[in-house]
Amino acid sequence: MTTNALxxxxxxxxxxxxxxxxxxxxxxxxxxxxxxxxxxxxxLIQALPTFLADPADISGGAGFFSYIAPIIxxxxxxxxxxxxxxxxxxxxxxxFISHLAPRRIAGPLGYVIDLLAAIPSVIYGAWGYMVLxxxxxxxxxxxxxxxxxxxxFEGPASQTGKTMLTAGIVLAVMVLPIITSLSRxxxxxxxxxxxxxxxxxxxxRWEMITTAVLPxxxxxxxxxxMLGLGRALGETMAVALVLSTGNLIPSLIKSGNQTIxxxxxxxxxxxxGLRLAELIAAGLVLFLITLVVNMIxxxxxxxxxxxxxxx
Amino acid sequence: xxxxxxxxxxxxxxxPTPPSRKRNSLAKGKLPKWAxxxxxxxxxxxxxxxxxxxxxxxxxxxxxxxxxxxxxxSVATTVVEGKRRGKNxxxxxxxxxxxxxxxxxxxxxxxxxxxKGLPGMNMHFLFSSMNGVTGAVDNQTVENGTxxxxxAYHALMGTLLITLWATVISVPVxxxxxxxxxxxxxNGPLAxxxxxxxxxxxxxxxxxxGLFAAAFFGLILGPNSRMGIVAAVALSVLMxxxxxxxxxxxxxxxxNELREAxxxxxxxxxxxxxxxxxxxxxSGIASGVTLAIARVIGxxxxxxxxxxIASNINLNxxxxxxxxxxxxxYYQIMTPTSPTNVDPSIQRAWAAAxxxxxxxxxLNLAARLIAKLFAPKKxx
Numbered sequence: 301m302t303t304n305a306l307x308x309x310x311x312x313x314x315x316x317x318x319x320x321x322x323x324x325x326x327x328x329x330x331x332x333x334x335x336x337x338x339x340x341x342x343x344l345i346q347a348l349p350t351f352l353a354d355p356a357d358i359s360g361g362a363g364f365f366s367y368i369a370p371i372i373x374x375x376x377x378x379x380x381x382x383x384x385x386x387x388x389x390x391x392x393x394x395x396f397i398s399h400l401a402p403r404r405i406a407g408p409l410g411y412v413i414d415l416l417a418a419i420p421s422v423i424y425g426a427w428g429y430m431v432l433x434x435x436x437x438x439x440x441x442x443x444x445x446x447x448x449x450x451x452x453f454e455g456p457a458s459q460t461g462k463t464m465l466t467a468g469i470v471l472a473v474m475v476l477p478i479i480t481s482l483s484r485x486x487x488x489x490x491x492x493x494x495x496x497x498x499x500x501x502x503x504x505r506w507e508m509i510t511t512a513v514l515p516x517x518x519x520x521x522x523x524x525x526m527l528g529l530g531r532a533l534g535e536t537m538a539v540a541l542v543l544s545t546g547n548l549i550p551s552l553i554k555s556g557n558q559t560i561x562x563x564x565x566x567x568x569x570x571x572x573g574l575r576l577a578e579l580i581a582a583g584l585v586l587f588l589i590t591l592v593v594n595m596i597x598x599x600x601x602x603x604x605x606x607x608x609x610x611x
Numbered sequence: 612x613x614x615x616x617x618x619x620x621x622x623x624x625x626x627p628t629p630p631s632r633k634r635n636s637l638a639k640g641k642l643p644k645w646a647x648x649x650x651x652x653x654x655x656x657x658x659x660x661x662x663x664x665x666x667x668x669x670x671x672x673x674x675x676x677x678x679x680x681x682x683x684x685s686v687a688t689t690v691v692e693g694k695r696r697g698k699n700x701x702x703x704x705x706x707x708x709x710x711x712x713x714x715x716x717x718x719x720x721x722x723x724x725x726x727k728g729l730p731g732m733n734m735h736f737l738f739s740s741m742n743g744v745t746g747a748v749d750n751q752t753v754e755n756g757t758x759x760x761x762x763a764y765h766a767l768m769g770t771l772l773i774t775l776w777a778t779v780i781s782v783p784v785x786x787x788x789x790x791x792x793x794x795x796x797x798n799g800p801l802a803x804x805x806x807x808x809x810x811x812x813x814x815x816x817x818x819x820x821g822l823f824a825a826a827f828f829g830l831i832l833g834p835n836s837r838m839g840i841v842a843a844v845a846l847s848v849l850m851x852x853x854x855x856x857x858x859x860x861x862x863x864x865x866x867n868e869l870r871e872a873x874x875x876x877x878x879x880x881x882x883x884x885x886x887x888x889x890x891x892x893x894s895g896i897a898s899g900v901t902l903a904i905a906r907v908i909g910x911x912x913x914x915x916x917x918x919x920i921a922s923n924i925n926l927n928x929x930x931x932x933x934x935x936x937x938x939x940x941y942y943q944i945m946t947p948t949s950p951t952n953v954d955p956s957i958q959r960a961w962a963a964a965x966x967x968x969x970x971x972x973x974l975n976l977a978a979r980l981i982a983k984l985f986a987p988k989k990x991x
């Protein structure tokens with residue numbers, strides 16, 4: 301009888317436990333979906349006054365679009381510079397770790413590159429502000445005198461070095477570990493048989509990389525670059541600290557230009573009323589841009605996953 | 612390779628090929644072993660010479676040497692070993708160069724933080740706040756040459772408290788979500804939607820997460836409600852996806868036999884998960900959580916828009932503005948305490964940067980140690 305009572309008690313409490321636990325797990329999952337939805341909704345509600353206000357009241361006095369357009373361009377330009385530098389270097393580093401370095405030191409080298417990802421962004425910003433920007437001034441002077449006829453290198457160069465190009469370089473350093481670690485993973489997944497077949501046919505190591513590794517890894521490289529782009533678009537502190545902001549100008553080596561994230565960080569602490577709504581609207585725009593970029597990247601990875609397992 | 616060359620030779624001796632046939636590239640000559648080091652040495656000398664012509668500078672010296680070496684070594688390999696080998700050599704050197712290029716900023720950042728941070732790192736800095744430290748105080752410090760006053764105790768406490776609260780929010784939510792995905796959701800539409808949006812959430816810019824928390828609490832508590840807990844919520848938005856991903860990966864590698872053995876003993880599902888599945892995966896989960904903490908502890912932008920800035924010690928996350936190490940660094944650099952004498956502020960900023968980097972590195976190390984020490988015993 302005692303055993304009976306015990307079992308019945310344990311089974312009822314067990315059933316309730318099961319219900320509670322699975323309910324909690326489901327609730328947590330749904331909470332995440334709600335949060336993401338809420339991010340969009342709350343930003344939209346708080347940003348609404350911007351779209352309803354008289355265009356003359358918006359900063360710049362010509363409506364929200366002409367306020368946001370130049371800083372969207374600035375954001376894209378900064379991210380583009382970062383990717384132009386970080387993609388080739390990042391892929392090179394990934395290839396070095398996966399295919400060129402001796403196996404014994406390849407692992408530790410991977411950690412070293414991951415260390416780059418661990419350094420907080422504000423420290424990169426401080427480094428860019430105090431070390432990199434002054435160090436680049438002679439280079440900018442050289443660019444302005446020798447390549448000044450190209451609009452993006454139009455002089456006179458900034459004498460503090462706090463320019464769009466510096467911001468782009470700092471962003472490149474921050475994006476590099478993302479591109480490296482993702483593409484390294486994919487390079488290592490290349491079927492060994494493909495590589496050995498290429499080498500057996502007499503290919504040099506570089507030919508093996510171009511014929512076996514790179515075609516296999518192409519979707520992975522694209523998505524790694526897109527994820528890097530997402531990070532570069534949304535990175536705030538590096539730009540806020542490094543860039544001496546101003547209006548949109550074509551020259552990358554003069555003070556000027558602005559990105560969405562830095563615009564928010566620099567102005568939010570003092571903002572209230574309509575200005576606050578404006579900045580939140582800018583945040584919403586940034587959210588949508590990065591959302592699209594990340595969704596494309598994830599979709600490519602997801603599609604690639606179905607094929608990579610078969611090998 | 613040499614084996615192939617000999618077989619090639621033996622082939623030609625037994626079966627003479629027509630003389631018009633091109634020579635196989637495998638049988639071509641090779642650069643002697645000393646050639647590449649010699650070219651490297653030569654290009655360093657030439658690089659130094661070229662750099663001195665335009666006023667010596669380490670950067671131009673390195674660039675000139677690298678370019679000269681790349682061209683000379685590629686041309687030499689191409690001439691002696693053939694076009695394909697030449698191309699191989701060029702790309703190999705380019706890949707080496709990209710690796711060295713990637714190490715430069717890392718070394719420079721670490722060196723700068725150590726060099727500029729160590730002088731300001733002392734007991735006074737660690738255990739006092741910025742309360743009462745004004746521009747006048749800094750001016751006097753510079754004029755009299757006395758040690759810099761004011762420290763980052765308030766920011767250190769703010770960082771620890773906000774990160775603690777973010778962890779308290781994110782770990783249960785993240786772990787339960789991962790349990791749902793692996794144990795309950797299987798591959799249903801909801802589970803797939805959650806997986807996809809968790810991935811998307813990883814890419815939310817940190818400033819947007821901060822704006823969300825600010826907008827959310829702004830609607831509930833009225834505008835300009837800035838305090839520690841708002842920052843903790845913002846950080847949770849960034850932290851939850853990392854926790855979900857790492858927990859999910861770990862739960863997935865728990866062998867199904869363990870679950871089935873537990874079910875066979877009549878154990879309920881929730882007890883199986885709590886007593887069998889999670890203990891097996893706990894090392895990986897703990898290290899994933901530690902890495903997630905390391906990621907959010909250095910976030911600046913979300914704190915900037917949610918917790919404001921304070922110069923006094925505030926240990927209550929539910930009221931008043933709060934400072935954290937990243938925002939402390941940012942404001943010390945952007946708005947030095949004394950605009951005329953910025954050195955004390957810069958020194959404080961770098962000391963705080965050193966402190967922050969030490970914390971992040973310690974967390975990263977801890978994550979690796981946890982993963983190693985508490986890894987489940989492998990069966991046979």
